[in-house]
Amino acid sequence: MIVVSDNDALRDYLDPVRGQSRVALVPTMGNLHDGHLSLVRQAKEEADLVVVSIFVNPMQFGKGEDLATYPRTIDADILALKKEGVDVVFTPGIADIYPQGDQAHTAIHVPLLSEPLCGAKRPGHFDGVCTVVYKLFQLVQPDIAVFGEKDLQQLLIIQKMVTDLSLNIDIQQGLTSRASDGLALSSRNQYLTAVERQIAPRLWETLQDCSQTLQGTATVSFKNTLSQASDDLASAGFEVDYLELRSLQTLQTATDLSRDCALFVAATLGKTRLIDNIQISAAR
Numbered sequence: 001m002i003v004v005s006d007n008d009a010l011r012d013y014l015d016p017v018r019g020q021s022r023v024a025l026v027p028t029m030g031n032l033h034d035g036h037l038s039l040v041r042q043a044k045e046e047a048d049l050v051v052v053s054i055f056v057n058p059m060q061f062g063k064g065e066d067l068a069t070y071p072r073t074i075d076a077d078i079l080a081l082k083k084e085g086v087d088v089v090f091t092p093g094i095a096d097i098y099p100q101g102d103q104a105h106t107a108i109h110v111p112l113l114s115e116p117l118c119g120a121k122r123p124g125h126f127d128g129v130c131t132v133v134y135k136l137f138q139l140v141q142p143d144i145a146v147f148g149e150k151d152l153q154q155l156l157i158i159q160k161m162v163t164d165l166s167l168n169i170d171i172q173q174g175l176t177s178r179a180s181d182g183l184a185l186s187s188r189n190q191y192l193t194a195v196e197r198q199i200a201p202r203l204w205e206t207l208q209d210c211s212q213t214l215q216g217t218a219t220v221s222f223k224n225t226l227s228q229a230s231d232d233l234a235s236a237g238f239e240v241d242y243l244e245l246r247s248l249q250t251l252q253t254a255t256d257l258s259r260d261c262a263l264f265v266a267a268t269l270g271k272t273r274l275i276d277n278i279q280i281s282a283a284r
Helices: 007-017 034-046 074-083 125-140 149-164 187-191 194-199 202-216 222-236
Strands: 002-004 023-028 049-054 088-090 144-148 170-174 238-247 261-269 272-280
Touching (some): 007 088, 007 125, 034 144, 144 149, 187 272
Parallel strands (some): 002 088, 023 144
Antiparallel strands (some): 261 272
């Protein structure tokens, strides 16, 4: 395994193997957990050479968010990736990705899909995500890129960006990795206090309960079900940003199950913002 931190060194390593090896990219911000590593394992099954990027992207953090305190564990991350048999770890600095600074850099905006849910709560967030992912795609030129379903809105946005910009990259999705109590793995989970960590699995439990209720009877009130679930989360100690049923194709609000949908939730527990989702197939 090699670790490279500048664009030229990355190209020097990858250029000779292009066209001869199938290259996969797994973009991360580091502080790796088993959710990230499961994406790496999926990439290894699909490709001959796996590149993992580690870059805490300032362009996707808003004012007052945790850019300065976001966990950075580069030595442990490199060791974990070496154990997984990763071929290249790319650890660029801000100047390598944004030579003139992130505020002066061209941004990529994916309309419609990036506007609701986290897009409404975190303005500019997905522009930052798309911009850095596009930049990584240009630098690595992968055949495959793997993203997790936990960040489902992000996954859908990146899929649309790749389609709209005619990028010849196979975007693959990895299943959400969960703790034994159902909490979706996230680098931000370590912000939770011991008491909050006991409460946090209620988020996934609520999604499962809502999904079962919405699919249970034709006369169920979607609005009342989601409203009651939000109230229950608030009673448990969450500050709910949203709990909504959205079409997977458009991310427009869904009022029935005639198309594939997903329940999306974002809620803050203490100082920690948690997100999760559950997909619901169209009623047949």
